[in-house]
Amino acid sequence: MNLSLKATTAIGLAFAIFSSSAYAGMKEAKEFLDAEIGDLSTLSRAEQEAEMQWLVDAAKPFAGMEIKVVSETIDTHSYESKTLAAAFTAITGIKITHDLIGEGDVVEKLQTQMQTGENIYDAYVNDSDLIGTHWRYQQARSLTKWMAGEGKDVTSPTLDLSDFIGTQFTTAPDGDLYQLPDQQFANLYWFRYDWFNDAKNKADFKAKYGYDLGVPVNWSAYEDIAEFFTGRDLSHLGVEGKVFGNMDYGKKDPSLGWRYTDAWMSMAGMGSKGEPNGLPVDEWGIRVNEKSQPVGACVARGGAANSPAAVYAVEKAIEWLQKYSPPQAQGMTFSEAGPIPAQGNVAQQMFWYTAFTAATVLPDLPVMNADGTPKWRMAPSPHGAYWEEGTKVGYQDVGSWTLMKSTPTDRAKAAWLYAQFVTSKTVDVKKAHTGLTFIRQSTIEHQSFTDRAPKLGGLIEFYRSPARVAWSPTGTNVPDYPRLAQLWWQNIGDAMSGAKTAQEALNSLCSDMEKVLVRLERSGVQGDVGPKMNKEMSDDYWLSQPGSPKAKLANEDEKPVTVSYDELIKSWQ
Numbered sequence: 141m142n143l144s145l146k147a148t149t150a151i152g153l154a155f156a157i158f159s160s161s162a163y164a165g166m167k168e169a170k171e172f173l174d175a176e177i178g179d180l181s182t183l184s185r186a187e188q189e190a191e192m193q194w195l196v197d198a199a200k201p202f203a204g205m206e207i208k209v210v211s212e213t214i215d216t217h218s219y220e221s222k223t224l225a226a227a228f229t230a231i232t233g234i235k236i237t238h239d240l241i242g243e244g245d246v247v248e249k250l251q252t253q254m255q256t257g258e259n260i261y262d263a264y265v266n267d268s269d270l271i272g273t274h275w276r277y278q279q280a281r282s283l284t285k286w287m288a289g290e291g292k293d294v295t296s297p298t299l300d301l302s303d304f305i306g307t308q309f310t311t312a313p314d315g316d317l318y319q320l321p322d323q324q325f326a327n328l329y330w331f332r333y334d335w336f337n338d339a340k341n342k343a344d345f346k347a348k349y350g351y352d353l354g355v356p357v358n359w360s361a362y363e364d365i366a367e368f369f370t371g372r373d374l375s376h377l378g379v380e381g382k383v384f385g386n387m388d389y390g391k392k393d394p395s396l397g398w399r400y401t402d403a404w405m406s407m408a409g410m411g412s413k414g415e416p417n418g419l420p421v422d423e424w425g426i427r428v429n430e431k432s433q434p435v436g437a438c439v440a441r442g443g444a445a446n447s448p449a450a451v452y453a454v455e456k457a458i459e460w461l462q463k464y465s466p467p468q469a470q471g472m473t474f475s476e477a478g479p480i481p482a483q484g485n486v487a488q489q490m491f492w493y494t495a496f497t498a499a500t501v502l503p504d505l506p507v508m509n510a511d512g513t514p515k516w517r518m519a520p521s522p523h524g525a526y527w528e529e530g531t532k533v534g535y536q537d538v539g540s541w542t543l544m545k546s547t548p549t550d551r552a553k554a555a556w557l558y559a560q561f562v563t564s565k566t567v568d569v570k571k572a573h574t575g576l577t578f579i580r581q582s583t584i585e586h587q588s589f590t591d592r593a594p595k596l597g598g599l600i601e602f603y604r605s606p607a608r609v610a611w612s613p614t615g616t617n618v619p620d621y622p623r624l625a626q627l628w629w630q631n632i633g634d635a636m637s638g639a640k641t642a643q644e645a646l647n648s649l650c651s652d653m654e655k656v657l658v659r660l661e662r663s664g665v666q667g668d669v670g671p672k673m674n675k676e677m678s679d680d681y682w683l684s685q686p687g688s689p690k691a692k693l694a695n696e697d698e699k700p701v702t703v704s705y706d707e708l709i710k711s712w713q
Contacts, residue, residue, distance in 0.1 A: 164196070164199075164203065164229075164230060164231055164232055164233035165196050165231070166189070166192065166193060166196055168227075168230040168231045169189070169192035169193075169195075169196060169231045170189065170192075171230075172192075172227045172230065172231060173185070173188055173189070173192070173566075176223065176227065176567075176570065177566060177567060177570055180569045180570040180573060180588060181565065181566055181567070181568075181569050181570065182565050182568070182569055182580075182582040182583060182586055183565050183566055187298075187565075187566075188566045190298075191296070191298050191564055191565065191566045192231065192566065194296060194297065194298070195231060195232060195296070195557065195560075195561060196231060196232065198293070198294050198296075198557060199231075199232035199233065199234055199554070199557055200233075201550075202232070202233075202234050202550065202553065202554040202557070203232065203233035203234065204233060204234075204235075205234050205235070205550070205551070205554050206235045206237070207234055207235065207236050207237070207262045207263075207551060207554045207555050207558065208236075208237045208239065208261050208262055209236065209237070209238050209239070209261055209262055209263040209264070209265070209555055209558060209559075210238070210239040210240075210241060210246055210249060210261045210263075210264055210265070211238070211239075211240060211241075211246065211264075211265035211322070211539065212240070212241065212242060212243040212246050212265070212539065213240040213241065213242065213475075214323070214495050214539075214575065214577070215495070215498050215499070215574060215575040215576075215577075216322075216323040216495075216539075216571065216574065216575025216577045217238070217240055217265065217322075217323070217539075217575075218240060218575075219571060219574045219575060220238055220322075220562045220571070221238035221239075221240050224238075224561065224562050224567060224571070225237070225238040225558070228557075228558050228561050228562075232557065234554050234557065234558070236558050238558075239261075242394075243267070243394070243395070243398075244394035244395070246264065246265070246266055247266065247270075247621070247622050247625065248622070249261060249264070250264050250266055250270075250542075250544075250622065251622040251623075253544055253546055254277065254279050254544070254546075254622075257546045258546070259544075259546050259547050259548065259551070261547075262547050262551045262552065262554070262555040263541055263542065263543055263547070263552070263555035263556070263558070263559055264541070264542045264544070265322050265323075265539045265540065265541055265542075266319075266539065266540065266542055267537060267538065267539055267540070267613065267614075267621075268306065268309040268310045268319055268321070268538040268539075268540050268613045268614075269401075269613050269614035269618070269621055269625075270319075270542075270621045270622075271309065271310055271311075271312055271318060271319065271613075271614075271615070271616055272312075272614075272615065272616040272617060272618040272619055272621065273618065273619065273620055273621045273622070274312070274318045274319070274542065275312035275313065275314065275316075275318060275616060275669070276619050276620075276666040276667075276669050276670060277620075277665070277666060278545075279544060279545055279546070280318050280319075280542050280543065280544055280545065281318075281543040281544070281545055281552070282316040282317070282318055283316070283317045283318060283319070283320060283543070284315075284316040284317045285316065286543065286552075286556075290549055290553075291552070291553060291556055293553075294553045294556055294557055295556070295560070296560050296564070298564070298565060299560055299564075300565065301317070303565070303580045303581055303582050304320075304321050304563075304579055304580060304581075305321070305324065305578065305579060305580065305581055305584070305603075305608075306321035306324050306536065306538040306540070306579060307320075307321065308416060309321075309416065309536065309538045309612060309613045310538065310540050312616060313432050313616055313669075318542065319538075319540030319541060319542045320540055320541040320559055320560075320563065321538050321539070321540045321541075321563070321579045322539050322540055322541055322559070322562065322563055322579065323537075323538075323539045323575060323577035323579060324536055324537065324538045324539070324577055324578055324579050325493055325494040325495040325497075325536070325537050325576075325577045326493070326494050326534060326535065326536050326537075326602070326608075326611045327402060327403055327491050327492065327493050327494075327521065327534055327535045327537075327611075328492055328493075328494060328518040328519060328520065328521060328534065328598075328602065329355065329356070329488065329489070329490055329492065329518065329519045329520060329521040329522065330481055330488065330489045330492035330516060330517075330518050331355065331487065331488040331489075331516060331517060331518075331519070331705075332486075332487050332488070332507070332515060332516050333514075333515060333516055333517040333597075333705065334377070334515040334516075335369070335374065335377065335487055336353055336354065336355075336705070338376075338377060340376060341353060341372075341374075344368075345365075345368055348368065349364050349368070349700070351700060351701075351702060352702055352704075353365065353368075353702065354702035354703050354704050354705065355519045355520075355522075355702060355703050355704070355705050355708055356488075356522040356700070356701070356702055357522055357523075357701040357702060357703055358522050358523060358524070358525070358527075358698050358700060358701050359408075359456060359522055359523070359524045359525065359698070360525075360697055360698045360699065360700040360701075361522060361700035361701055361702050362488070362490055362522045363456075363460065363700075364700050365385060365487065365488060366385030366386040366460055366463070366464040366487070366488065367385060367463075367464065368385065369383055369384070369385035369464075369487035369488070370383065370384055370385040370386070370463070370464045370487075371383065379484065379485065381485050382485065383485050383486075383487060384464060384465055384466050384485060384486050384487065385464040385486075385487045385488060386460045386461070386463075386464035386465045386486075386487075386488065386489065386490070387465055387466070387469060387477065387480050387481055387486045387488075387489040387492075388457065388460065388461045388465055388469055388477065388489070388490075388491065389469055389470075389472040389473060389474060389476065389477035390458075390461050390469065390470040390471070390472070390636040391470070391471050391472055391473050391476075391633075392629065392630070392633030392634075392636065392637065393473045393474075393629060393633075394625070394626065394629050395473045395474035395475070395629070396473075396474075396628070396629040396632055396633055396636065397625050397626070397627075397628030397629035397632065398474060398625075399457075399474070399491070399632075400453070400454070400457075400628060400632055401423060401424055401614060401625070401628055402423075402491075402535040402537070402614075403423060403491075403521075403532065403533075403534050403535035403611075404423075404453055404457065404491060405423045405424070405425065405449075405450060405453050406418065406422075406423035406527075406531060406532040406533070407453075407521055407522075407523050407524060407527065407532075407533060407534065408449055408450070408452055408453035408456070408523070408524035408525075408526055408527065409449050409523065409524050409525065409526025409527030409528060409531060409690070410423065410425060410444050410447060410449040410450045410453060410526060410688065410689075410690075411423045411425070411444065411531060411532060411688050412531070412687050412688040413528060413529075413530035413531050413687070414530070414531075414532070415530070415532060415609065415610055415612065416532070416609070416612030416613075416615060417532060417612055417614070417615030417616075417617070418531060418532055418615075418688065419617075420442075420687075420688075421442070421443065421444050421617075421687070421688040421689065422614070422615050422617040422618070423532060423614070424437070424445065424614065424617060424618055424624070424653075425437050425443045425444040425445025425446070425447065425450060425650060425653075425689075426443055426445070426617045426618060426653070426657075427441065427442040427443045427444070427617075427674070428617050429672065431668070431669070431672075432616060432617075432669060433668075433669060433670065433671060433672040434617060434618075434619050434657050434670075434671040434672075434673075435671070435672060435673055435674040436654060436657070436673055436674045437649075437650040437653040437654050437657065438647075438650035438651060438654055438676075439650075439679045439682050439683065439689045440676040440677060440678070440679055440682070441654065441673060441674040441675075441676055441677075441682075442674055442682050442685075442689070443650060443654075443689065444688045444689035444690075445646060445649055445650035445653060446643070446646040446647045446649065446650040447683075447688070447689035447690060448526075448683075448689075448690065448691065448692035448693070449524070449526035449688075449689070449690050450646050451642045451643050451646060452524065452525065452526065452696055453524060454632065454635055454642040454645070454646065455642045456524070458635065458636060458642070461636075466480065466485075466486075470636070478493065478495075478496045478499070479496065479499060479500075481496075481500065481507070481516070482496075482499065482500040482502075482505050482506070482507050483505075483506060483507075484505070484506025484507055490521050490522060491521060492518065493537070494518065494576065494577075494599055494602075495537065495575075495576075495577060497518075497576045497596060497597070497599055498574070498575060498576045500514070500516070500597075501514055501595060501596060501597070512595050513594055513595055514595065514596070514597040516597055517597045517598045517705055518597050518598045518599060518602065519598065519705060519708055520533060520534065520607065520708075521533065521534055525693055525695075525696045525697070525698050526690050526693065526696075532610070532612060533610045533611065534610065534611035534612075535611060535612070535613065536611045536612055536613050537613065538613050539577075541556075541559035541563070543555065543556060563579060563580075565580070565582065568580050568582075568583045569583050569586050569588060572589075573588065573589075573592070576596070576599060578603050584600070584603045584604055585604070598709065601709055601712050602712065604712070605712035606712075607712060619657070619660060619666060619670060619671060620656060620660065623656050624653055624656055627649055627652045627653055627656070628649065631645045631646070631648050631649035631652065632645060632649070634648070654673070657671040657673060658671070658673060661673055
């Protein structure tokens with residue numbers, strides 16, 4: 141099965157030709173289904189055509205309209221932009237321009253539209269990490285109200301919200317849905333299954349560390365494995381060049397902030413217990429009261445962004461980056477670091493995003509077998525010394541369609557039709573095969589993914605397992621994602637570069653976050669769901685209270701624990 145973007149480019153060009161015609165309708169829809177979808181759908185051909193007929197009819201009032209939408213640049217969105225946008229234009233007569241830009245740029249454009257009211261884009265695919273922002277500022281349309289009200293006539297009867305796996309992350313405390321999931325991926329542990337199962341490696345590791353080489357359950361074991369493989373001679377396995385036991389990135393760049401807020405801090409054990417997100421303290425270190433009002437980020441106000449667990453998290457990341465990673469990693473961004481494990485000289489990566497799966501299973505890569513199966517596997521990431529059972533264990537990126545109130549209603553309706561088309565049951569299986577970013581349960585269960593599972597290194601097993609629900613995006617504690625997110629990479633960057641200690645950088649970070657929270661409280665712009673800051677008290681007071689923030693452990697080096705990957709997979713099934 142050839143599912144690469146190259147295979148669909150010609151199809152995209154073909155539909156671009158169709159789009160120049162004044163005619164749009166079922167003829168173009170059937171040509172699209174024939175050329176692009178075939179049997180890669182959870183719907184029968186008759187059901188596909190019915191879904192397309194509804195789209196053709198619903199789009200008629202908007203024919204000839206030119207609509208602009210935007211998303212970050214990943215394989216899934218490239219497929220939408222290059223192939224699905226052209227098909228939608230051909231089928232509906234609505235000319236869609238789907239821009240691809242950096243994730244930080246998406247947030248910047250969204251922020252500008254929020255601040256100015258200018259309709260820069262008619263719809264955004266932005267992370268569900270902004271759910272707390274959208275709920276509090278009320279500048280994004282409630283999709284619950286939209287689908288029942290002014291958007292009812294353009295809401296597909298086959299949308300089937302219950303089939304989406306990420307809507308719990310795009311629903312605010314008021315119970316309304318504000319964003320529609322378009323793509324979803326997780327951060328997991330990635331490792332060289334072939335190296336871990338090699339008899340010599342297993343024997344040498346056991347002799348040196350006294351326990352079995354396997355999937356690390358905690359950071360102590362991860363560190364031992366990183367040390368073991370860094371610089372190890374693996375010529376007996378045909379590996380050339382220096383081997384590294386860890387991969388990460390450290391450039392002072394917007395993506396550096398995601399490295400920590402996505403789940404690193406919660407995996408270290410900084411936040412409170414709770415799923416999908418810790419309460420009252422989340423993985424940003426922000427504390428909320430019983431009314432979901434943010435009350436602080438520093439330990440002095442009951443937050444945890446500069447707590448001992450947070451310092452531990454940053455110090456470990458820096459130590460492993462410096463000791464066990466390729467030297468160039470310190471100067472890399474998220475997107476630059478992503479492909480490195482596939483080059484064949486990295487033993488493991490604790491914080492690997494499944495969005496890179498598609499690029500890591502390409503034929504002829506050093507990490508692939510001749511039969512198309514990978515030499516690597518993915519598993520749950522290990523947790524740090526401060527972590528407790530019941531605490532969030534990982535991150536799900538849920539890029540989601542968002543309609544701003546500043547977008548004129550007719551334009552929002554046309555964009556909403558496109559958002560539903562690219563997430564529809566008609567196209568979702570094919571889209572999922574291209575980008576491997578699942579949003580529908582029906583797609584995950586499709587036979588084509590059962591067939592393909594052995595070639596995806598545990599991805600399908602993860603998404604079909606009950607474990608999936610323990611991985612979640614940023615929750616609703618964050619009241620202004622655009623403003624607060626930039627503080628993370630700027631301050632953490634100072635620690636990564638050595639300009640400040642981890643403690644100094646995190647003290648600065650939490651102080652900067654609280655300045656934003658205080659301004660929001662004073663302005664009253666977020667009403668009764670905005671910040672209501674706690675009075676400052678001694679750190680000792682809060683560190684002596686149960687839960688997060690947690691006092692410094694006498695020993696942050698736990699007894700290392702590993703598990704057999706094959707046994708782990710059985711527990712998922």
